[in-house]
Amino acid sequence: MTLVSGLKSRNTGVLGRAFGGNAIGDRGTDHVKIADLLLILKNACLDFRYGGRFLAGSRKTRFAEAGAEDTANSSYAELGALFGDRIGERDVIVDVGCGKGRVFNWLLSRGRANRMIGIELDPEIAEGCRRRLRTYTNIRIITGNILENVPDNGTIFYLFNPFHEMVMRSFAEELKRSYQRNKREITVIYSNCLFCHVFEEDPRWIVTPLEAGLRLPAAIIRIRPESI
Numbered sequence: 001m002t003l004v005s006g007l008k009s010r011n012t013g014v015l016g017r018a019f020g021g022n023a024i025g026d027r028g029t030d031h032v033k034i035a036d037l038l039l040i041l042k043n044a045c046l047d048f049r050y051g052g053r054f055l056a057g058s059r060k061t062r063f064a065e066a067g068a069e070d071t072a073n074s075s076y077a078e079l080g081a082l083f084g085d086r087i088g089e090r091d092v093i094v095d096v097g098c099g100k101g102r103v104f105n106w107l108l109s110r111g112r113a114n115r116m117i118g119i120e121l122d123p124e125i126a127e128g129c130r131r132r133l134r135t136y137t138n139i140r141i142i143t144g145n146i147l148e149n150v151p152d153n154g155t156i157f158y159l160f161n162p163f164h165e166m167v168m169r170s171f172a173e174e175l176k177r178s179y180q181r182n183k184r185e186i187t188v189i190y191s192n193c194l195f196c197h198v199f200e201e202d203p204r205w206i207v208t209p210l211e212a213g214l215r216l217p218a219a220i221i222r223i224r225p226e227s228i
């Protein structure tokens, strides 16, 4: 049995799309509550604090033929539970398909000075993110396909449902190749993990579901060092 079955991505609803998809999307548009508006305000404050731009809203991908998902934002409210206490001072954090870069805003807001690398397939979105975060010298945004750009120094790889299953399979293989080039601890934090079975089916990965009050399914995936 797989961790996720029959699950659909939930970046739905007009307000959901307008204000970052998963922040309030599945509560519907008719019953927007004060709590939702406060959440939007809180998100906007974090957006402006790091990079001076409101990042809300999803954008349809121009790279569907490459298996890409639309650009949507992780929910600030969930990142605490996703990253937990998994970040050490020396970790190099990679956002696979970094989109507009909200994850970096959140990490900065937590005082994280780690090296951070964002890989983004869409050149316009990558450029916007690079420009927005240009004053943070610990952050590098690379325009390109993760399949050709897996950083061999990356230790934490964050994914928020960036692409389809075939790409996920290739990514898992590329990550193992990267491990062979540079043996190190690798942790994948996979949010909205629609294709978690790709890792579950491969004994070289250890998959642990994350259940701590998250709205979307997520898993922590680690490479099994002795098996490669």
Ligand SMILES: C[S@@+](CC[C@H](N)C(=O)[O-])C[C@H]1O[C@@H](n2cnc3c(N)ncnc32)[C@H](O)[C@@H]1O
Pocket: 061, 067, 068, 069, 070, 071, 072, 073, 074, 095, 096, 097, 098, 099, 100, 101, 102, 103, 119, 120, 121, 122, 125, 144, 145, 146, 147, 159, 160, 161, 162, 163, 167
């Ligand atoms: C759902 S968004 C997530 C954005 C960001 N990680 C976050 O959590 O806020 C997924 C992003 O992955 C990008 N993407 C899709 N396929 C990719 C690939 N093969 N290499 C790099 N980025 C990719 C998409 O263009 C999109 O911006």
